[in-house]
Amino acid sequence: MATPNHTPAPDEAGIGNRLLQPIDRRLFLRYTGVTAAATGLLLAGCDDDDNNSDSNAVNVGTGDFGVLNYAFALEQLEAAFYTQLRTGSYYTGLGANSAEKQILDDLALHEKIHADFFRAAIPANGGTLIKDLEPDFSSINFNSKDSVLKAAQDFEDLGVAAYNGAGRYLSNPLFLSIAGKIVSVEARHAGLIRDLRAYNTFVANDVVDVFTPTPGSNGPTPFSQGTGTGLERSKTPSEVVAIANNFLKSGSKLNVSGIS
Amino acid sequence: MDLFKIISDIEKVDPEVYERFDTRRRAFKHLTGLGQKLTAAALPGLVGALFNKAYGQGTGSLPADVVAVLNLALQLEYLEYNFYNAGLNTPGLIPASEVAAITTIRNDEAGHIKVLRQALGNQAFSQSDVPVTAFDYTGQGSFPDWNTNTAKYFGVAQSFVDTGVRAYKGGAPILINNKDILQAALNIHSVEARHSSHIRTVRRALASNAVGTIVAADPNDLNNKPKSWISGQDNGGAAPNATPVNTRPVYAAGGVVTVGSTPLPSPAEDNLMHAQFNAQTGSTAPTGLTITPAAASEAFDEPLDAATVKTIARNFRSAAGAALGLFNP
Structure with a gap:
């Protein structure tokens, strides 16, 4: 399966650099009151995202419901993965009381509940649901422990990076709060699946900009003297769907160009 | 113009x-x-x-509510940093198999301190690092063996990190209008949850004299063999009956935070309701599985408001920490 290429961020000289990430001009202009028509023209001129070029793509929409549908899409993918996992010989061969079976059963439940939450909450709050997506797991060998757990790790890490990167696009505090309730569970999953594959990799530099202290005899002085930040490497919606779309059939691939 | x-x-x-x-x-x-x-x-x-x-960022310009969220986060990071650093400096306390993990966690907290300090600038509650002497990790005598008993040490660690996860979750909505600070806070929040996952994995293994991920959680002994996620209220956490300070409030309900006009409660961790959705009855289980209240509660973590977080954290400040005003209401 495709593996995200992680490019470690350069160490930041100051938080100002990290906290002040680019905003594109069209968003800026929108907030300053440029008319919808002019914004539309700008959007047409700026849309150069290859990942969104599939005319059959599922557009998650705009605004808070665009973000929630984006989350719904990712949860559908995860729920489908853990459900299909249960039919493969890796899972069916696990001992009834084994830690791995307990873990994978829990993950199948949690992800199904997350997907069903969005399926109910989006229309209940006035949004329009995207359709049910058709996953493409042909790159995953469900009879292989290595293949299954590698895929699980990638999905969980991707989910965490996606929620963290999308929170900024929510305007309703309630939705932000609920996204927070879910993402930490995804991070717990990610930590354990990573530990399951390679113990002590619950945090590693591919997913977290790990902090390395300046050497000292009794911990660094000051404590925060060193390189890195200890921050999760969140991903933008377009970065996420470039990966997620590899696991969705034509006609179910995601277009997130409306999230901004 | x-x-x-x-x-x-x-x-x-x-x-x-x-x-x-x-x-x-x-x-x-x-x-x-x-x-x-x-x-x-x-x-x-x-x-x-x-x-x-x-x-003007970092020079006194952040709104007071944002500053309050970040300063509480910073104090919690010091609570954790010093706890892990003290553990690493206590020979024999942390098993050799876990030294790398605790070092990683300690370093992550240092990174978080760096990030929070840079965001706060001169609005940080203190311009110097908070030393280990500001904390009382016995919890007013409740955990006198925190630095001699390995299992107890990891139990206290779990309580701190779970409090931290809930605190960030409770604070994040308050940051909603400061998008880049919000994103940084979310990127700390998930790392804290990864820490919690691992600490819980370690505790399951320790309880069976094992190492690694081989030990299943025991739903009948969540106090000592928890899942890597919070199940119900985890039966009160690592030390539900310690005295005078116990770990039940870490998983119990807290107060309401109002953001704009939106009231955001802090339900207990066994909560099933999320925006009128019942996570147990509103979902259909995958074939062969059943959604129990425990499973439904595990799928969602819960936030905790600042006042309740501070009440928990004040149990772990020393007289010196009190003099610094740590976790003051």
Whole structure:
């Protein structure tokens, strides 16, 4: 399966650099009151995202419901993965009381509940649901422990990076709060699946900009003297769907160009 | 006054002017809404305030509610950093198999301290690091063996990290108008959850004299063999009956935080309701599985309001920490 290429961020000289990430001009202009028509023209001129070029793509929409549908899409993918996992010989061969079976059963439940939450909450709050997506797991060998757990790790890490990167696009505090309730569970999953594959990799530099202290005899002085930040490497919606779309059939691939 | 002309001119000397305004989207919304009514006389003052905010980050310009969230986070990071650092400096306390993990966690907390300090600038509650002597890890005598008993040490660690996860979750909505600070906080929050996952994995193994991920959680002994996620209220956590301080409040309900006009409660961790959705009865289990209340509760973590977090954390400050004002209401 495709593996995200992680490019470690350069160490930041100051938080100002990290906290002040680019905003594109069209968003800026929108907030300053440029008319919808002019914004539309700008959007047409700026849309150069290859990942969104599939005319059959599922557009998650705009605004808070665009973000929630984006989350719904990712949860559908995860729920489908853990459900299909249960039919493969890796899972069916696990001992009834084994830690791995307990873990994978829990993950199948949690992800199904997350997907069903969005399926109910989006229309209940006035949004329009995207359709049910058709996953493409042909790159995953469900009879292989290595293949299954590698895929699980990638999905969980991707989910965490996606929620963290999308929170900024929510305007309703309630939705932000609920996204927070879910993402930490995804991070717990990610930590354990990573530990399951390679113990002590619950945090590693591919997913977290790990902090390395300046050497000292009794911990660094000051404590925060060193390189890195200890921050999760969140991903933008377009970065996420470039990966997620590899696991969705034509006609179910995601277009997130409306999230901004 | 032509605002666009001004910004365009600024862009010539500061190409990042648009980026600077991003954290101040609320300020722009405010301006836009008033746009039609502004008089030429009022505009310069508003624009001045706007630019002051855009360029003033870290120099006393963050709103008070944002500062409060970040300063509580910073104090919690010191609580954790010093706890892990003290553990690493206590020979024999942390098993050799876990030294790498605790070092990783300790270092992550140092990174978080760095990030929070840079965001706060001179609005940080203290301009110097908070030393280990500011904390009382016995919890007023409740855990006198925290640094001699390995299982107890990891139990206290779990309680701290789970409090931290809930605190960030409770604080995040307050940051909603400061997008880049929000994103940084979310990127700390998930790392804390990864820590919690691992600490819980370690505790399951320790309880069976094992190492690694081989030990299943025991739903009948969540106090000592927890899952890597919170199940129900975890039967009160690592030390539900310690005295005078126990770990039940870490998983219990807290207070309400109102963001804008939206009240956000802090339900107990066994909560099943999320925006009118019942996570048990509102979902259909995959074939062969059943959604129990425990499973439904595990799928969602819960936030905790600042006041309740501080009440928990004050149990772990020393007299010196109290003198510093750590976790004051």
